[in-house]
Amino acid sequence: MLMHKIRIGLTAIAATCPSAVLAQSTIAGPTAYAGGTPVSLTLPVTASVGGRCGFAIGGAPSGSFDAGQIDQSGWSNQFPFTLNCNGAARVAVTSANGGLRSGTQPSEPGYTGIAPYLVTLNLVGTGGGSVTDQCEAATLSITAGTPCSFIGPATQSQGLRVAPSSQNLAGAYLQISAPAYAGPSVLVQGTYSDTLTVTVSAAL
Template sequence: MAHAQSTIAGPTAYVGGSPVSLTLPVTASVGGRCGFATGGAPSGAFDAGQIDQAGWSNQFPFVLNCNGAARVAVVSTNGGLRSAVQPGETGYVGIAPYTVSLNLVGAGGANASAQCSVATLVATASSPCTFLGPATQSRGLRIAPSSQNLAGAYLQVSAPAYPGPGVLVQGSYSDTLTVTVSAAL
């Protein structure tokens, strides 16, 4: 014959009758996430016309989507508007300088801006621009606090009519600017 035994659990007794407290810390972190907003990357093309005859300017707007501080940086392919044919004769040039301005918009009215000669936006520049890219956590123009889908940021290119020195050779001139973004430290 078998017998079943039942045990009913009752309150646990502690020495001294007081309960024991336990502290269990719970922590988490969120890494930096930063990029261009959907449809908000800088893009487009601009034809400055006859750069030896008149000044020119154009803005390329963009929108950042960052959950904290960000850095934006720029790289120029040619370091200026470069002619496909480089002259060999003294007194003639095949590259024209221009200015690149960067304006960033952050939450709460925070703004950051800087301007450089395009010649300082190439990797081999002896005195590189403060926002020479590519962007990293510590490289590029910094905006803080976050810039979550805020309009107003732009890259601007401009120059007066080419003043010299030298004479620009006839032809088409071009350059390409690459803009990158990174979460910042």
């Protein structure tokens, strides 16, 4: 019986958009003119606040998971995290190997050193709303021919979007899972691993 032991590492990067505040103000009041009636002048006061988004303190996704013998049984694990964003946010994921990869890649036909698995991303927004999407790890590789919808790195227009905001709300998670590997190629003996990188950005 072949032994297949894997370890998945997870890293996190917070991409923040600095907050910018612009303001104009003036004094509005009556102005008296000699020989005439007072004239009231009114000028608007405007301001803006830029998007600020990152992982909450102590809330970034982290950790590792040992799935055991992936050709013998299915496996699953969740990595929770918390966002701290004052507006809409996007979260994205990148897989270093596009699957669970063995340190030895076979050249013989009928054998493989890559095992597929699923990545599920769930985000929680203000008001109780949540968004979820799922992709094969192979589509989260930067070399993927058909990339996942939430492939990283996150930008204002790339990644899974949650709105209107997500400030220190529990419930967001990254889940990895797979049934027992069933082929078609035979997995070679060895240790399999992958590393996922999670990024966050303020969204448009």
